[in-house]
Amino acid sequence: MTANMNSEAPIIEFDKVNKWYGQFHVLRDIQLTVPKGERIVICGPSGSGKSTLIRCINRLEEHQSGRLVVNGTELTDDVKAVDAVRREVGMVFQQFNLFPHLTVLENLTLAPMWVGKMPKKEAEEKAMQQLTRVRIAEQAGKYPLQLSGGQQQRVAIARALCLTPKIMLFDEPTSALDPEMINEVLEVMVDLAKQGITMLCVTHEMGFARQAADRVIFMDQGQIVEENTPVDFFNHPKSDRAKDFLSKILSH
């Protein structure tokens, strides 16, 4: 518990983390240390375990062996520990996962009011600040399904930011978007990256990785195969699997 007192300590630490879905070994001896403020892009072929990896960080998935410490708290079956971690970790999903029965503003104020015990007025002010930050304040009274995909994903980012998390997780945030909407979401993410928040982002957007990431992690078949700076990874991949993967996503 003293770890989070020390600013030099890593904010996320995977130590030999393993996970299986039935017989399928989806995470294999994951060893990953993330210092505070680092921005990491995780890429790799479909089924390589990259989504599972970041979903372990807020325990949407449970790991079965190894140690995973987030913000000084080890993730175990202890519900209190899980709640404590989730309060510090925001997440953005591929399918947005906004609550369709609530307005945009209500989507944002829900967690601050119920989890953060914030008074309604304060929560609304804070929500409007976040909506302004993602440049969508004028849509506060609408319902999510009335917005375009890009707008919905920006609302989802604002929602995750409302609890002022220390860590932001992005699970393929632009994969479900129409091509002309990808940039408006990436711009918001680049802004966020500049503000020093710890970010782990599963994405194949190389432009974003080059512009905003400190490190690229390449995964295949449940293990971390290669890691490097974005420029070196994309220009000079070392492993054959990374070369093969990059040749596939770059061929068109």
Add this chain to the structure above:
Amino acid sequence: MSTTGTIYAPIASREPPRAAQGAVAWVRRNLFDGWANSLATLVTVAVLLWLVPPLFGWSVLNAVARPDNAACRALQETGACWGVIAEKGRLILFGRYPFEEQWRPLLACAALIALLIASCLRPFWKPWLAALWVVVLALCFMLMRGGVAGLTLVETSRWGGFPLTLALSVVSLVVAFPLAILVALGRNSNLPAIRAVCVLYVELIRGVPLISVLFMASFMFPLFMPQGTSIDVLVRVLVGMTLFAAAYLAEVVRGGLQALPKGQVEAAQSLGLTYWQTQRKIVLPQALRLVVPAIVNSFISTFKDTSLVTIVSLYDLTGALQLALGDADWRKFFLEGQLFVAAVYFVFCFALSRYSRWVEAYLNTGMRRQ
């Protein structure tokens, strides 16, 4: 740049083509659009011509509205004897409840119906509505049963007719609905013990007819109780009906839970909401609105199932009808009595189904792209 490209001029938006107007066009389009449609129209008209005049003659032209037994008998079944309702109406509506005290069930029903209507309206959806329900139900019970405030005691076994039907359905549904939600959530629980109990409950109750449940509730239940304690038959039947209705409703609710995308729960979890906060704020509001038609279907079916309590000697609306037409003079006019009772059921069921349409529309705000 290529030199082979082609540019097209922009096309302005235009009005859609207008359909032909007027009565003739409407008739042609809707009633005589092709030979199959025309045939269906002609057959329907023929059936109506065959059925409506005799029905109208029987129920209106030749009918006797006065409670005049001789005149009714003189009809020889050529006309309806609505007089039976004028004569026996109070007995049908209130069963064996003492005649001079029938203002009490009337008042209780009025209060309950007023509360039902209020509960249907948006401005009354406040936390105090639940408390009001408890108070009104308690007051109605005291008014009906008496024994306090100078009212004579009327045992629940003498309650009957419409007040009994209303009380049975309202109380069993009000208790069954929250129970059903808990059971449905329990069936989806991660804890095997809770899941097993809920599955067992639903499968056991669904596997037996309501008549068996009512029999067990009213005759077997007392066998397990210590000697000398007796639970009111009305309470036993209420417990039986509630458990029965809750089992069906639980499956309806579970259908709604199943239909909700997994991402909704994940988003709520990632925001740090607890299990109960997630259920209350995210899962149930969405799951329940998906199954409003099925919930109303269950409500209607429970409302009509109350007629089965006759088998354990409680005289609901249909049971009271049998009692009321027990005397030889009026027994012949059973059909008219049945039509009257059917009309009472229909009014309530139809109102409920219209209301459910409104609820669906209301809850769908924002759920569809506009």
